[in-house]
Amino acid sequence: MTEFTVVTRDTPAGPVLELTGDLDAVTAPLALQAVEALTPRAGQQVVVELTGLRFCDSSGISTLIAVHNLAHAADAGIALAGVPRHLTRTLALVGLDGFFVTHLTAAQAQAAWPEATGG
Amino acid sequence: MDARRRNNVTDIGREDDPTVLLAHGFGCDQNLWRLVAPALAERFRVVLFDHVGSGRSDLAAWSPQRYSTLAGYAEDVLDICAELDLRDVVLVGHSVSAMIAVLAANREPARFAKLVLLTPSPCYLDDGDYRGGFSRADIDELLDSLESNYLGWSAAMAPVIAGNPDRPEVAGELEASFCRTDPAIARVFARTTFLSDNRADLADVTVPTAVVQCSADAIAPPEVGQFVHDQIKGSVLVTLDATGHCPQLSAPEQTAAAIAGFAGAR
């Protein structure tokens, strides 16, 4: 069976969405529910923590694009943290390498965000 | 294709003895032959199998297209013969498999030395002067009967599956599946069995044939056995002093003797 968890936490710098396990057509709707529940404020940054992501197919990519769209609509930033090698490869395949800001860890992503205090 | 696995083929007896291939009928599986096969195996190589959809066959191989005609089942019989490289086969078909055997033998007569048609019926429905014994309404009633045993099925079978401590010889796992068929598959098989009409195929049989029937059989009455005998030129008619549609169970010694007698004769 597919194993997947999605956890959100709010930080002063903005919400952090942590996805672990397999993100595929079966689990993507769960992830999307969590994405739609995010309420970033203008100037904040949404960080998607992906260190524990073992598998990601095109449905998973749509989750990342959904986060991107949501953040943009709220005038917030978006960064990916701990992008696993397989995802780097998939992102390159669909022409999205360089599209997302990436950092090694969520903490680094937040430290790099100019409005880290949460404005 | 792996017919051995698909049809759960059992191969007993000595490989260099003449081959008897036993095909079970509607409702059960190769276990129907369990009282007959050991006696036959003393003189013959005995090959048994389950039709796809029955017993422990590969249910994934079942499709309503292939198995809604007896020709589909006959192809399986030929597949088994080809895969095991069986030659000069004595093909014994019980009940609906008697007609499956006729179709297989007409397709590849060179493969078969003899046919034994056990309680055969080429057509179960009455038609003009022909008396098959059943009307269309009767067959619809059978389909309902299968349906109404659908729900109670697992419960009804529970004591059987759990084994019968008084009769340990029948408590094995193989026997547990006896007569248990997926109801949807059973329905298609019942339709195929009871609505086919293979009367015209009988005249084409060129392989030496024995018709073996019971003196009292509610499904294939003696007149029907006589009809089959009349239509197949040179066939032998054997009437067993046995009741019911399954003489392998009600009169196993006689049945084995009839098969062995005809199969072994030169």
Place this chain on the structure above:
Amino acid sequence: MIRQAGDPREGENFADLYEHAPCGYLSTSMDGTITKVNGTLLGWLGIGRDELVGRRRFADLLSVGGRIYHETHFAPMLRMHGEAGGIALELVRADGTRLPVLVSSTVKTSANGDAELIRTTVFDAHDRRSYEQELLRALQEAEQERDRVQLLATTLQRTLLPPSLPHIPGMDVAAYYHPASADEVGGDFYDLFPLADGTWAFFLGDVSGKGAEAAVVTSLARYTLRAAAVYDPHPVAVLEHLNTVLIQEQISTTPRFCTAIHGLLEPAEGGATITLASGGHPPALLIRHDGPAELLTAQGGQLIGALPDARFVELQVHLRPGDTLLLYSDGLTEARTHDRVRYDEEELRDFADTLDVSSATETVAAVSQLLAGFGVDDDTALLALSVRLDEEGRS
């Protein structure tokens, strides 16, 4: 067999219980002939004892359908197991009406193990039968509903794929589609169709997600690509057109995008020239007749329908006789093989190198066989084009 106990009243009770029990009792010889029957059952049937005992078989009391069931299932089970229980049958009363019953039988054996007689208990199953019929009807409705859904999915799917591929002079073309599920429309699509002047357009793509929403996008993508290619056959222009349409048509908050390769085929001296544009799709595979297979990576082509100014990348190859171009959806390269290792594009290329194929038909056959071995759980589409070897002399 009624045991006579010491107290005559007790004996009478046994006999009375047998005769007037709230269920039918019946004993038969092994051939089914009735040897003993209780009053309850006779009452239900409306038949006299003399008409039954020694004259009729148990199976004679059943409806015809039930009799076949008895002969093909019940009697064999009883012989094999010594008992059979809870079987639903119908008795036919003297007046021709039916009585639904539940029947259980056991075989009584003698001390030395010989079967002697069959004892049968018959329960009136009138109430239970109505309840079961309700259940059965619900079950049948559920099954019909499921069949309807599958039919709808299959029909819809058929509208998303070409019914057959056209014949291209001098070329061999083949396609394969494996749906992930019979209940849901998949997101893969492909097509091959003629343009003006003996040129042809083709595409293969994959919409993210599954089900009705994905099917809407799939349908939109397919028809947009066909129309756009006629309007301006240049593959990058075709994909840009699709991108614009998909972004305008975003139908929900869930992003629906697709990846696709669109191609233009032009007959050329000694084969065909193919111009491809990729929008975020796995690279096409070129299987040379006389050389190693290669992945045609259009680096940087972006997925379609997600970004307003998506970028698409074009490349051109020449197909010689025996060369095959294979387009595939990520059902193939995202296939999680049995050990859960992703089968990637490079492995596909290496696999192609092991093949001795020189036509689209052979290639699709070999790759679909590979897929069958994976046990793929995603939709998978394949489209292959090759220049016929036997055209070599003529070109």
